[in-house]
Amino acid sequence: MRQAGRYLPQYRAVRQKVDFLTLCKTPELAAQVTLQPVDVLGVDAAIIFSDILLLPEAFGMALQVDESKGGPRFTIPIRTESDIDSLTVPDPSAKLKFLMEAIELTKRELRGRVPLIGFCGSPWTLAAYMVEGKGTKDFRHVKRLIYDQSAVAHKLLAKLADALVFFLEAQLAAGADAIQIFDTWGGILSPDNYREFSLDYLWKVVSNIRRNGAPIIVFSKGSNECLEEISKIGADVVSLDWTVDIGEARRSIGERVALQGNLDPSALYASPDKIRHEVKLILRKYGKGSGHIFNLGHGILPDTPVDHARTLVDAVKEESVAFHE
Amino acid sequence: MRQAGRYLPQYRAVRQKVDFLTLCKTPELAAQVTLQPVDVLGVDAAIIFSDILLLPEAFGMALQVDESKGGPRFTIPIRTESDIDSLTVPDPSAKLKFLMEAIELTKRELRGRVPLIGFCGSPWTLAAYMVEGKGTKDFRHVKRLIYDQSAVAHKLLAKLADALVFFLEAQLAAGADAIQIFDTWGGILSPDNYREFSLDYLWKVVSNIRRNGAPIIVFSKGSNECLEEISKIGADVVSLDWTVDIGEARRSIGERVALQGNLDPSALYASPDKIRHEVKLILRKYGKGSGHIFNLGHGILPDTPVDHARTLVDAVKEESVAFHE
Numbered sequence: 004m005r006q007a008g009r010y011l012p013q014y015r016a017v018r019q020k021v022d023f024l025t026l027c028k029t030p031e032l033a034a035q036v037t038l039q040p041v042d043v044l045g046v047d048a049a050i051i052f053s054d055i056l057l058l059p060e061a062f063g064m065a066l067q068v069d070e071s072k073g074g075p076r077f078t079i080p081i082r083t084e085s086d087i088d089s090l091t092v093p094d095p096s097a098k099l100k101f102l103m104e105a106i107e108l109t110k111r112e113l114r115g116r117v118p119l120i121g122f123c124g125s126p127w128t129l130a131a132y133m134v135e136g137k138g139t140k141d142f143r144h145v146k147r148l149i150y151d152q153s154a155v156a157h158k159l160l161a162k163l164a165d166a167l168v169f170f171l172e173a174q175l176a177a178g179a180d181a182i183q184i185f186d187t188w189g190g191i192l193s194p195d196n197y198r199e200f201s202l203d204y205l206w207k208v209v210s211n212i213r214r215n216g217a218p219i220i221v222f223s224k225g226s227n228e229c230l231e232e233i234s235k236i237g238a239d240v241v242s243l244d245w246t247v248d249i250g251e252a253r254r255s256i257g258e259r260v261a262l263q264g265n266l267d268p269s270a271l272y273a274s275p276d277k278i279r280h281e282v283k284l285i286l287r288k289y290g291k292g293s294g295h296i297f298n299l300g301h302g303i304l305p306d307t308p309v310d311h312a313r314t315l316v317d318a319v320k321e322e323s324v325a326f327h328e
Numbered sequence: 329m330r331q332a333g334r335y336l337p338q339y340r341a342v343r344q345k346v347d348f349l350t351l352c353k354t355p356e357l358a359a360q361v362t363l364q365p366v367d368v369l370g371v372d373a374a375i376i377f378s379d380i381l382l383l384p385e386a387f388g389m390a391l392q393v394d395e396s397k398g399g400p401r402f403t404i405p406i407r408t409e410s411d412i413d414s415l416t417v418p419d420p421s422a423k424l425k426f427l428m429e430a431i432e433l434t435k436r437e438l439r440g441r442v443p444l445i446g447f448c449g450s451p452w453t454l455a456a457y458m459v460e461g462k463g464t465k466d467f468r469h470v471k472r473l474i475y476d477q478s479a480v481a482h483k484l485l486a487k488l489a490d491a492l493v494f495f496l497e498a499q500l501a502a503g504a505d506a507i508q509i510f511d512t513w514g515g516i517l518s519p520d521n522y523r524e525f526s527l528d529y530l531w532k533v534v535s536n537i538r539r540n541g542a543p544i545i546v547f548s549k550g551s552n553e554c555l556e557e558i559s560k561i562g563a564d565v566v567s568l569d570w571t572v573d574i575g576e577a578r579r580s581i582g583e584r585v586a587l588q589g590n591l592d593p594s595a596l597y598a599s600p601d602k603i604r605h606e607v608k609l610i611l612r613k614y615g616k617g618s619g620h621i622f623n624l625g626h627g628i629l630p631d632t633p634v635d636h637a638r639t640l641v642d643a644v645k646e647e648s649v650a651f652h653e
Contacts, residue, residue: 073465141629146594150602193570193592193625195609227553228572245518247553267518269471277475284520300518304466 009305010312013039023068023075027053033105034112041117043309044316048118048181051109051174053102055124055185058170059133061098062090073137080136082144084155092166095173103177110178121179123170125186125223126163126208127201130156132188142191149200156200164207171212183220183242184208190225197229206236220263224301234259245300250288253295262289263296268304271311278311279318286319291326334630335637338364348393348400352378358430359437366442368634369641373442373506376431376499380449380510383495384458386423387415398462405461407469409480417491420498428502435503446504448495450511450548451488451533452526455481457513467516474525481525489532496537508545508567509533515550522554531561545588549626559584570625575613578620586619591640593624596632600639607643616651 009015014036018026026032033052041049056075060066065078081087096103109119124132132138134145148156171182189201201223209219222242223233234241234256243252243264252262270281282297289295297319303312334340339361343351351357358377366374381400385391390403406412421428434444449457457463459470473481496507514526526548534544547567548558559566559581568577568589577587595606607622614620622644628637 141594143594143597143629143631146592147597150592150595150598190571193590194573196592225550225571246515246550248519265518267471267475267521269466269468270475272468272472273475304468306468 010303010307011039011043011309013043023054023070024066027057028101030101030104030108033101034108037105037109037119038112041113044313045320046117046316048120049109049113050120050122050183051102051106051179053105053122055122055129055187056132057099057102058093058123058166059129061093061095062133062166063093064133076137077133078136080144081133081159082148084152084158087155087159087162090159090162092162092169095170099170099173103173106174106177106179118180119178120181120183120220121171121174121177122183122185123167123174125184125189125201125221126160126167126204127192128186128188129163130159130200131191133159138188142188146191149196153199160200160204161207164204164211167208168211171208172214175212175214175217179217181218181220182212182214183222184238186221186223186226189223190227192226194228197223197226198232201226202229202232202236205233205238209237220296222263231256240296242298243300248288249285249295250290253289257292257294261294261296263298265300266298266315268299268301268307271299271303271307271315273311275311275314278314279322282315282318283322286322286326289326291328293328295326297323335628335632336364336368336634338368348379348395349391352382353426355426355429355433358426359433362430362434362444363437366438369638370645371442371641373445374434374438375445375447375508376427376434376504378427378430378447380447380454380512381457382424382427383418383448383491384454386418386420387458387491388418389458401462402458403461405469406458406484407473409477409483412480412484412487415484415487417487417494420495424495424498428498431499431502431504443505444503445506445508445545446496446499446502447508447510448492448499450509450514450526450546451485451492451529452517453511453513454488455484455525456516458484463513467513471516474521478524485525485529486532489529489536492533493536496533497539500537500539500542504542506543506545507537507539508547509563511546511548511551514548515552517551519553522548522551523557526551527554527557527561530558530563534562547588556581565621567623568625573613574610574620575615578614582617582619586621587614588621588623590625591623593626593629593632596624596628596636596640598636600636603636603639604643604647607640608647611644611647611651614651616653618653620651622648 017036037049037052040046056066066075067078068075131142131145218239220240220242221238224244227247240261240263245265245267249265342361362374362377365371381391391400392403393400456467456470543564545565545567546563549569552572565586565588570590570592574590
């Protein structure tokens, strides 16, 4: 669900030397930390080390990372129609070349061991960050935009959907085997607003990418009311957070898409025995069949013990055998 | 959904003179700001001005409010079994006398104009605040507790449920006409954990209160997966946030309970015409009948224009007539 990440000592060793954005923009280092969880934990896929806000940065927004203040933020958020008009859809092969090089390098170093996943934020989630400047409690500015100036919001979302098609096609061309789209803030919207301001643009992105069969995973956190509609936009996999029962989700949408998820990341605080127990609960809820990609329901927490992450991977590999068909 | 609140100039005038906790603990002032929205907006009920964290404070925890740091917090969170063992269920008539006096005073000043609602946090939500010390992003400490030391978590929750029964009975005895229980953090739990660590204790509280027919409203924010189960714990009203379709909620649980909600508070940023449009959408979704208490889906936002709040109240009163039976 989240790349290498902050809990691995090997990752922290790299970060002692370079800041977060330098790491993202140095293909050799990004490739190095992308491979860490494959080597250390034995996970079944790698996800390229990057950040969803590098696309808005490529649009020309100044991105700043001060981890004491809680991660990346835009120093000057966009708030007006003229702000939005001044944004130019970036050419990813120029402005995000470092990422494409990181993907190429990672693919070479993986030598086919596991597939490599590229990713992006959804139009709505990127818009929320661009308008707020950062993750906030109430998302007042972007909410004000959709309620009070919906045409302006649509202009921004349409631009982002266009940019994402180019961006994801570039990642696939560089060698990504699959794409995950993170709609981290879909869940702050009412169902009607979700359909209008998030789902419609997810659908635009998914249906416009030329992808030669590469699978697309959509994760719209907290948008459980609309799972059935999410399953119909053309994605191959729908990712679930931990607030939905994966058995029920399978019964409602499991014929149409594969499901990814859905262990609460904080379950990794538990003892190894308890972790294995939680793994079995989820496997049993999904039941027999091949349409389940076991995963956390959101990013791994930074203070997760590495041993517990390894316990999870081992438990999934061992316990899932009984559920293969 | 939330008392008087920060958006009313009349409230801010009072707050210029006293800090938040002094306001809560001075019955005359608490009564004064409780009445403000009734007088200024013409809402159909008053909710006593207080804070859910005053109950943990009565348990002996030091409560601090620094609004620049985002509201109330406990300076020393509880984290261990011995911390929990040292908590004594408070006698509300002694430790929360100021609140009971504020309720008595408000009732006298209301002179029967509208009913007065008392309230509390749910056992789970209070436990989350007590263990974390404040609202956080991931709720790591309380999640660690439920995953790694569930028996200790249950000990705390049982104590809170006992205390809440006394606390709510005292509010009713002081004159509250109804009770709302806020389970603000129910939505951070998986459905299984929600049942075990939140719903079961909500049920205990609701089923143990002697209440002489006073209605109980339960609001478990973001726990939409479990709405049907929530509707079966004996509460009279289930409050909905804005991420659920109230028409669908009525079809699934509307025979059993009345529904409260469910406008996104940020809809009040919109123009008066648009606010009226949003009101009509929700009224139409619920349909005809008397089981709907129109309300926001969470607390009113501090930068809401007062005129827009008044537009909402007027629009609900006017547009709902067509839906009365």
